[in-house]
Amino acid sequence: MSAPDRPMALPSHLPDAEWRRKPGLSLLAEALGAAAGEARFVGGAVRDALLGIAAKDVDIATIHSPREVIERVTRAGFKPVPTGIDHGTITAVLHGWPVEVTTLRRDVSTDGRRATVAFGTDWREDAARRDFTMNALYADPTSGAITDWFGGLEDLAAGRVRFIGDPAQRIAEDHLRILRYFRFVARFGALDPASADHAACVAHAPSLMALSRERIADEMLRLLALPDPVPVLRAMVEDEVLAAVLPEINATGADALASLVTREKAAGIPPDALRRLAALLPDDAPVARQVAARLRLSNKARRRLTVATTGPADEEKGGPVALAYRIGTEGARDRILLGRALTMDALTDLPVEGALPVLPLSGGDLIAMGLPAGPVVARTLQRLEREWTEAGFPPPDQTRSLALRLVEESLREAQKS
Structure with a gap:
């Protein structure tokens, strides 16, 4: 959803959403004291419901301590899993689907990679430690009333991704927020290089070096999986946001990504983050292997990235079935969409994965x-x-x-x- 598609104002109450009707959720909210104002929906599910899009995860914030949450979840007949108990998070498993329940928190100390937190009962203080205004919206499970301390509703309606408080301070607390900012702009907002938030991310981009490569990889792949990340990626290249951690990505790669996105749309093929990462890299296997190793990608992902960036010497011989036989159907599809083998017409002749010809002699x-x-x-x-x-x-x-x-x-x- 782009900014021009948004309503001028968003409702002050949580609209109906599919996730609100999931089995067990009302009972969990009741067990956590929602009727007494002791638990509220928060974060992505609230934000996405306001925009009318499907939410992947449901989060509940509560004033109760993690131990108390475990006891209440258990009494309600659900399974509590201490997935992040040191940071106050308990996962309640409701009829096979998870809800994260987190005790209200405040930061005691941060170093750009992790935070030490203390539990509390102050809702505004909990909201103040979150990253963007659109992620600090709380909703009463009973009435649906939205609580917004920092102008998140207005920002969400305007497609404006804005840090809560001083952008530089919020980035210093967690350097990953730089990449999250660009991902959120690509998904929810409109690119505004003149904003203080954008400027802070550019200025502090070298701090990305302090992050684990796994966290960088996760954010980059989530960004690349969005419908059209090209404008944001171009801005990141122009402002050298990725220079410290992914210097291989340049303007040529951004152009290749734009071409790939166009081809995917023309062929009706959904976005694929790894294929798009391959587009950003040169057609060079050693470079792909270096990037894959640096990002700590899985062995399967490393192989795919390598195949996508270097084809066999005879890849044009024998047509699409022969190419698929040499490097696999997935690899052949990647190289065709990347414009590195055959033509787009060849996509229709690719065999189904697992249905490749078998040499009849040994x-x-x-x-x-x-x-x-x-x-x-x-x-x-x-x-x-x-x-x-x-x-x-x-x-x-x-x-x-x-x-x-x-x-x-x-x-x-x-x-x-």
């Missing part, structure tokens, strides 16, 4: 045709597979004829040596 078959056991078998089998692929995967009888010819050639070459 090394044992070549030996049965007269080839002596040894390294020559592997070399001949590789030649057979390559020519079989380039020929369009002929049927077994034609493949056998092709194999016989290659065996004869290998035997003649062995006699000459």
Whole structure:
């Protein structure tokens, strides 16, 4: 939802939303004392309900201590899981789906990576420690009344992502807020390079080096998974926000990302964060491996990023099925969408993952045709597979004829040596 699509004002009460009707939620709110003002919905679910979009997570803030929350959740018949008990968070599992319940907090100390907190009962103090005004909206589970101390409703209606209080101070508390700011702008707001919030993120961008690479990777991939992150990524490149942690991403990469987003939309293919990260990188496997290692990506993600940034030397031979056979259907789709192999028309001819052709002969078959056991078998089998692929995967009888010819050639070459 872009800023121009928003209403001029948002309601002062929480509208109906699918998540509000989930089983067990009303009972949990009652158990936490919502009717007495002791528990309120907060954060993303409130924000998204106001915008009329689906929420992924539901959070409840409460004045009760973590121990008291565990006791109340248990008495209500739900399972409490101490997922973040040191920071006051208990996950209540309601009929198989989770709700995070967090005790009101205030920061005791912060170092840009983590915070030491103390529990309290002051709602405004809890709101003041949150990052953006649109994330500090609370809703009464019983009446739906919205509590907004920092102008979050007005900012949300305007598509304005604004830090609570001094932006520099909020960034100093948690450096990840720099990347969160740009992700929230890409998802909810309008880019405003002249704002104090944007300027603070640019000025403090070198502090991203203090963060774990896993946290950086998570935020970057979440940003890239949004419908159109291109304007924000361009601004981040121009202002060198990523220079300290991802210097490989430059204006050329931003242009490639823009082209990829256009192709994805034209093909009706949903956004994919890893593919988009590959677009930001040069078509160079060593660089991709370095970035993947630096971001601590999973082995599967590293392999995919490497394949997307370097194709086989003969990737244009044999068409889309041959390309998929060499690097997998996912890899072939990535390279086609990235404009690094074949043309967009080839997407329609890609085989379903797991339905690739299978070479009907093995090394044992070549030996049965007269080839002596040894390294020559592997070399001949590789030649057979390559020519079989380039020929369009002929049927077994034609493949056998092709194999016989290659065996004869290998035997003649062995006699000459």
